[in-house]
Amino acid sequence: MPERAIGVFDSGVGGLTVFKELMRLLPEEDLVYLGDTARVPYGTKSADTVRRYSLEAASFLVSQGIKALVVACNTASSVALPTLQEHFDIPVIGVIEPGARRAVELTRCGMIGVIGTEGTVKSGAYTRAIQAVAPELQIASAACPLFVPLAEEGWANHEVARLTAREYLAPLVAQGIDALVLGCTHYPLLKSTLTGVLGREVLLVDSAEETANCVVQKLESGDMLRSAPGGARRFFVTDVPTRFERVGGAFLGASLENVTQVAID
C-alpha cells in the first residue's frame, strides 16, 4: 500500500498548483493527476452535476491503484467531499479545510475574506469550515468568475486582472479583512496582482500549499509514505491534451509531458 501513488484530480489545470507543492514536499512519491478537461469548468455548475463528475473522476484514479486521493478543486471539495469519502476506503483530502485552518491562524482582526468560484462561494463550505474551528470569526466572501479565464489566458499580471481584482475585492476591503483565502486552485497565479490591490497587510492563504502540507501529515501519521524511491508522475485528461499541455505549464512551473487522454463518462 505505501508504494502506491497519490491521486490528484481537478476539473482542469488548476489542481496542478497542488500537484506542484506535492512534488516539492514529497519528491519520492509517485503522483498521478486527472484533469476533467472535457467538462471543465466545474465552478459554474450545480452541486449535483459536480458530484456526479467528481465520482467519475475519482473512480478513474482509484482504478489506477492509489493510496490516497487529493481533491485539488475547490468546487468539488465544497460539494462532493463527503460523497467521495463515503464512497472510497482510502483517505480523501480536500482543499477547503487546510485553507480554512490556516486563515484562522493568520487573522488578527477576526475578519477573513474568501474568494472562489460561484459554486464554491455559494456552497458556504469555507464559512462552515472556518466557523467549525473558530465560531467567533467573521467571513466576507466574493465569487470571482473572471479570475479563472484570466489565469488561463496568461493575463494574471495584466492591467485587466488588476482592474478586475479591484472591482471584486472592493466589498471585502470595505469590510476590513486582514486574511484572504484563495479558494480556487487557479488563484495562486494571481498572488502578486492581489497583493498589489490589497496591500501587504492582508495575508494571502494559498490552499495549494496548505493542502500539500495536510497530505504529508496524513501519510506520515498513517505510516503510508513510500520506503523505496519513486517519483513517477503521470497525467491524464478527458479532452485532447494540447491545451492542457500549453496552459498547464504555468500552473505546474515545469513543462508537461506524458499526458494521456482517457474517457471517464
Added chain:
Amino acid sequence: MPERAIGVFDSGVGGLTVFKELMRLLPEEDLVYLGDTARVPYGTKSADTVRRYSLEAASFLVSQGIKALVVACNTASSVALPTLQEHFDIPVIGVIEPGARRAVELTRCGMIGVIGTEGTVKSGAYTRAIQAVAPELQIASAACPLFVPLAEEGWANHEVARLTAREYLAPLVAQGIDALVLGCTHYPLLKSTLTGVLGREVLLVDSAEETANCVVQKLESGDMLRSAPGGARRFFVTDVPTRFERVGGAFLGASLENVTQVAID
C-alpha cells in the same frame, strides 16, 4: 412537417441571441432550445469532443420532433456541421456561412476581421467560408477567450471589457479591417464596447441576425413555414436551470420560463 418546431442548440446561453432573432422574425413558429450547460463551454475543447457533444445535443432535439435544426454555436458550427448534416435528414443550419456571406457584402477594403473562441478561430471555418464566396478577400482573425465570461458576468459594457477589447482587437485594427464578424453568439452583447474601440467605420456582423434570416429563407423556399398559428417556446438545459435562467435573460432580452433539465449523455 411544417407544424413541427424549429430546434436550436448551443453549449449554453449564447445561442439565445439567435433564438431571440428567430422569435422576432418568426413569431408564429414553435421553438425549442437546448443549452448543454453541464458541459459548457465548447470553445476551449477539442474538435472531437465538440463533435461528440454536438451529436448528443442534436439527437435530443431531433427526438423532440423538429423540422429544422439551428446550430446556434460558432464552435459547434465550425467543427461539427458536416457531421450533423450527414447524420440527420432535416435541414441543419449553422452560424458560420450566414455571417461570412454578410461580411463579404459589407467590406469595401477587402480586409475582414473575425473574432471567436479558440476552437472557432483554430478551425479556420470563417476563412474557408469567406474565401469560398470571395477568394480575393483577406481575413485577420483573433481568439477572444475572455469575452464569453465577461458577457456572462454582466460586464459587457464595463471598463474591464473595454480594456480587454482594446488588447484583443489591436492586431486587427493594425491590419486595417473595415468589417468584423462577431463569430460567437455571446458577442452581440459587447457590440457597443466593440464599436467604442473600433469606431463606427468598422461594420459589425452579428451572426445571430444573419443566421435567423437564413433560417427564414430556408423554411420559405422549402415550403416549411407553419400554416396554423403557434408560437410555443420550450427550453431545455443539461445542468440545473438556475444559472441559465439568471444569466440567459440578458441574451434573450426577456425573462426565461419553462426551463427543464434533461440528461443527454
